[in-house]
Amino acid sequence: xxxxxxxSRSYSDGEGGALRVLDAVDLLVQAxxxxxxxxxxxxxxxxxxxxxxxxxxxxQGEVTVAGxxxxxxxxxxxxxxxxQQVAFVFQSFHLMPTLTVADNVALPxxxxxxxxxxxxxxxxxxxxxxxxxxxxxxxxxxxxxxxQRVAIxxxxxxxxxxxxxxxxxxxxxxxxxxAVIDVFRSLNREGLTILAxxxxxxxxxxxxxxxxxxxxxxx
Amino acid sequence: xxxxxxxxxxKLSLARDKRxxxxxxxGITVGVASLVFFVGLGLGIGKLLREKVFPVDARxxxxxxxxxxxxxLLGGGTIDETTVKRLSELPGVAQAFRKMNVRVPxxxxxxxxxxxxPLRMGLEVLAVxxxxxxxxGDLLLGDFKDPGPSQPIPAVAASRLLEIYxxxxxxxxxxxxxxxxxxxxxxxxxEFNRSFVTSSPGGTVTASQLQLVGVSQRGLLAGVTIxxxxxxxxxxxxxxxxxxxxxxxxxxxxxxxxxxxxxxVKGLGLQVDDEEQQLAQNAAAVVVLITAxxxxxxxxxxLLAAVNIAHALAFAVRARARDIGIMRAVGASxxxxxxxxxxxxxxxxxxxxxxxxxxxxxxxxxxxxxxxRALPPFPFKPETFFDWPAWLWGAGVLLGTVAAFLGAWGPGxxxxxxxxxxxxxx
Ligand SMILES: Nc1ncnc2c1ncn2[C@@H]1O[C@H](COP(=O)(O)OP(=O)(O)OP(=O)(O)O)[C@@H](O)[C@H]1O
Ligand SMILES: [Mg+2]
Numbered sequence: 001x002x003x004x005x006x007x008s009r010s011y012s013d014g015e016g017g018a019l020r021v022l023d024a025v026d027l028l029v030q031a032x033x034x035x036x037x038x039x040x041x042x043x044x045x046x047x048x049x050x051x052x053x054x055x056x057x058x059x060q061g062e063v064t065v066a067g068x069x070x071x072x073x074x075x076x077x078x079x080x081x082x083x084q085q086v087a088f089v090f091q092s093f094h095l096m097p098t099l100t101v102a103d104n105v106a107l108p109x110x111x112x113x114x115x116x117x118x119x120x121x122x123x124x125x126x127x128x129x130x131x132x133x134x135x136x137x138x139x140x141x142x143x144x145x146x147x148q149r150v151a152i153x154x155x156x157x158x159x160x161x162x163x164x165x166x167x168x169x170x171x172x173x174x175x176x177x178x179a180v181i182d183v184f185r186s187l188n189r190e191g192l193t194i195l196a197x198x199x200x201x202x203x204x205x206x207x208x209x210x211x212x213x214x215x216x217x218x219x
Numbered sequence: 220x221x222x223x224x225x226x227x228x229x230k231l232s233l234a235r236d237k238r239x240x241x242x243x244x245x246g247i248t249v250g251v252a253s254l255v256f257f258v259g260l261g262l263g264i265g266k267l268l269r270e271k272v273f274p275v276d277a278r279x280x281x282x283x284x285x286x287x288x289x290x291x292l293l294g295g296g297t298i299d300e301t302t303v304k305r306l307s308e309l310p311g312v313a314q315a316f317r318k319m320n321v322r323v324p325x326x327x328x329x330x331x332x333x334x335x336x337p338l339r340m341g342l343e344v345l346a347v348x349x350x351x352x353x354x355x356g357d358l359l360l361g362d363f364k365d366p367g368p369s370q371p372i373p374a375v376a377a378s379r380l381l382e383i384y385x386x387x388x389x390x391x392x393x394x395x396x397x398x399x400x401x402x403x404x405x406x407x408x409x410e411f412n413r414s415f416v417t418s419s420p421g422g423t424v425t426a427s428q429l430q431l432v433g434v435s436q437r438g439l440l441a442g443v444t445i446x447x448x449x450x451x452x453x454x455x456x457x458x459x460x461x462x463x464x465x466x467x468x469x470x471x472x473x474x475x476x477x478x479x480x481x482x483x484v485k486g487l488g489l490q491v492d493d494e495e496q497q498l499a500q501n502a503a504a505v506v507v508l509i510t511a512x513x514x515x516x517x518x519x520x521x522l523l524a525a526v527n528i529a530h531a532l533a534f535a536v537r538a539r540a541r542d543i544g545i546m547r548a549v550g551a552s553x554x555x556x557x558x559x560x561x562x563x564x565x566x567x568x569x570x571x572x573x574x575x576x577x578x579x580x581x582x583x584x585x586x587x588x589x590x591x592r593a594l595p596p597f598p599f600k601p602e603t604f605f606d607w608p609a610w611l612w613g614a615g616v617l618l619g620t621v622a623a624f625l626g627a628w629g630p631g632x633x634x635x636x637x638x639x640x641x642x643x644x645x
Contacts, residue, residue, distance in 0.1 A: 050640040055548060076552045083550025094545045094643060098235040110224045111550035154549065 145176030247571025261510025348450020572619020
């Protein structure tokens with residue numbers, strides 16, 4: 001489902017030099033896997049996720065996700081890929097504060113190439129995370145765990161092939177974090193491929209495979 | 220991004236940031252309002268000048284004998300029937316109307332009832348005889364032809380004379396206002412061969428009556444317009460020149476033929492009396508100049524509004540960097556983000572343009588009402604000082620939209636270039 005070969009990514013370090021965050025990384029994830037990537041802060045976990053998710057095209061190497069070769073894709077095609085094939089869940093939720101829960105969930109519909117039934121899709125996604133009764137609230141009126149479940153509902157709205165999670169429980173306490181992890185577990189059991197980067201032990205335990213990112217290398 | 224989704228996104232984002240929307244649209248509104256207002260005013264005043272103050276028909280050319288007798292040497296100098304024939308055969312001339320002044324002095328003494336008021340006055344009368352076809356469109360009563368001696372002479376008054384009478388002369392003297400319909404049929408006594416200001420010439424004084432049969436913009440301003448044959452008859456009876464014409468009014472087939480006709484007329488050794496045209500042109504030029512200055516000023520206001528929008532949007536784009544990152548993560552392309560910013564601006568410009576245009580027209584209506592109620596009547600006092608052709612409405616709305624759109628161009632590109640990965644990390 002995910003096939004990254006020899007992926008390198010460098011940032012300028014602000015002093016004319018380059019900081020090589022990913023160094024010829026190979027990553028292979030089969031359909032239906034739940035892979036956790038662990039690593040110290042600053043090891044490049046988020047960077048790897050952005051590359052695989054088509055949000056960052058400034059890398060060397062070859063990336064193919066859900067049968068689509070991302071390397072060399074133009075911006076429009078990459079955007080369509082992000083809209084249709086993958087979905088992100090972030091540590092700090094990244095909901096639009098001024099939109100209702102329902103509007104946040106349906107946000108991808110604005111950028112979809114084909115017409116989407118918003119009401120139906122929103123309801124189904126919210127029911128999946130147990131928040132159908134809170135669809136008219138604003139994110140500020142929700143708890144942290146609820147916000148992350150809204151973010152998961154938004155990710156499910158377009159029925160993606162791969163879910164990319166960046167520290168999804170990083171801002172949650174143990175109990176609410178567990179609830180979110182349970183959602184991932186059951187989604188994975190239903191066949192969704194999940195790639196999560198984390199340093200949370202419990203999320204790592206939920207994964208079917210654990211990889212470590214260190215000094216730009218994945219092992 | 221599909222157009223319907225684009226519109227929905229623009230609507231949603233504007234609705235959630237109303238303060239930004241209102242403050243950005245405000246500048247556009249002011250600029251468009253002042254532009255539409257001043258252009259409407261300029262057009263209105265121009266129309267007033269053209270249609271009421273200097274109702275110059277662009278197709279009329281007034282031919283007169285040369286002021287210096289030089290023309291005599293060239294074989295011209297006077298306008299007789301042969302000259303008229305030649306003039307009427309010039310290319311581009313549709314019709315030629317002869318004019319002959321009554322070449323003896325005349326006075327009118329009025330002493331009696333004038334629309335319910337007693338009126339006593341005496342004044343010198345200038346009379347010009349014209350080919351009836353010149354005024355036939357404005358006749359309200361009977362035939363415009365020589366009635367023969369001792370019959371009332373049909374006469375046409377100038378529209379502008381009536382206007383000046385109504386707005387200046389009548390109010391000061393407690394006399395009623397008159398319409399063309401009201402004055403039609405009015406009998407005015409007149410005596411030819413008599414003058415108040417010079418010693419009356421020899422010859423017998425003939426008393427007659429003028430009967431007003433219409434009011435025309437082509438009428439002589441300071442006098443009365445009567446049938447050509449009547450003028451000839453009076454001149455002949457008084458032993459003065461009854462053969463040469465005072466002027467010939469040429470009607471061009473189209474305004475575009477006028478310059479050619481004018482130069483042909485000069486080639487015949489005659490002159491063109493374009494004093495009215497010159498006055499009208501000068502007045503119109505002043506109006507155009509002032510309107511242009513005001514329009515320029517308003518254009519500057521719109522430019523400032525565009526700069527203002529550019530600033531506001533650039534600020535908004537920075538403030539929304541995270542939101543833009545989120546939208547990119549769920550599938551927005553760079554073009555989508557740019558179009559979103561441009562769409563917001565265009566919507567603000569459209570609203571500002573529509574509101575500005577409506578404000579301008581509202582202000583104009585207010586001023587017109589105020590003028591009608593608060594100012595005393597004066598000559599050529601119009602019902603409106605403004606003119607609103609459809610294109611002006613369209614231009615106001617378009618200007619607002621374009622100004623906002625231009626202002627949004629830079630911020631739109633800036634928004635599209637935001638790196639989503641960095642925006643989401645921050
Ligand atoms: N836009 C950027 N410009 C320059 N350097 C960057 C940029 N983004 C990330 N980096 C650097 O790249 C390295 C890896 O960043 P990344 O966010 O991938 O780490 P991470 O493993 O996700 O860390 P954390 O666990 O703290 O989220 C860090 O040293 C970071 O400072
Ligand atoms: Mg990270």
